Amino acid sequence: MPTPSMEDYIEQIYLLITNKGYARVSDIAEALEVHPSSVTKMVQKLDRENYLDYERYRGINLTAKGRKIGKRLVERHDLLERLLQIIGVDKDNIYEDVEGIEHHLSWNSIDRIGDLVQYFEEVPERIADLKLIQERNEEEEETTHP
Numbered sequence: 001m002p003t004p005s006m007e008d009y010i011e012q013i014y015l016l017i018t019n020k021g022y023a024r025v026s027d028i029a030e031a032l033e034v035h036p037s038s039v040t041k042m043v044q045k046l047d048r049e050n051y052l053d054y055e056r057y058r059g060i061n062l063t064a065k066g067r068k069i070g071k072r073l074v075e076r077h078d079l080l081e082r083l084l085q086i087i088g089v090d091k092d093n094i095y096e097d098v099e100g101i102e103h104h105l106s107w108n109s110i111d112r113i114g115d116l117v118q119y120f121e122e123v124p125e126r127i128a129d130l131k132l133i134q135e136r137n138e139e140e141e142e143t144t145h146p
């Protein structure tokens with residue numbers, strides 16, 4: 001099982017390869033806001049553990065194992081963003097919050113959250129209902145802590 005930090009790298013490399021066709025050490029460093037030397041170290045570790053192939057002049061390629069996990073990690077991130085959006089979390093908090101929680105949930109919880117997101121997305125009235133509860137709670141908060 002990859003550690004949270006390994007997951008961040010695999011996720012980012014998968015996104016870069018999907019969106020740009022390649023993942024350079026400098027692009028990964030920029031995306032994760034880390035020093036390129038840390039990227040090189042981690043990429044070598046991921047290579048040793050067979051998530052990717054790294055050759056100095058040919059770049060980074062995910063193995064079948066790395067691609068499979070990368071896809072799941074990107075989907076997990078996307079699912080959690082949809083969840084926070086549905087439950088009304090402020091846009092400005094969503095990305096950071098997902099980065100904070102995504103590594104700490106079991107795949108069991110992720111699958112059940114998938115059901116919950118589906119429950120809301122299939123019937124938009126359910127989202128509207130939740131919004132009504134939120135508005136009521138916010139009004140109450142205003143009257144109790146003016």
Ligand SMILES: [Mn+2]
Nearest residue numbers: 011077099102
């Ligand atoms: Mn993420």
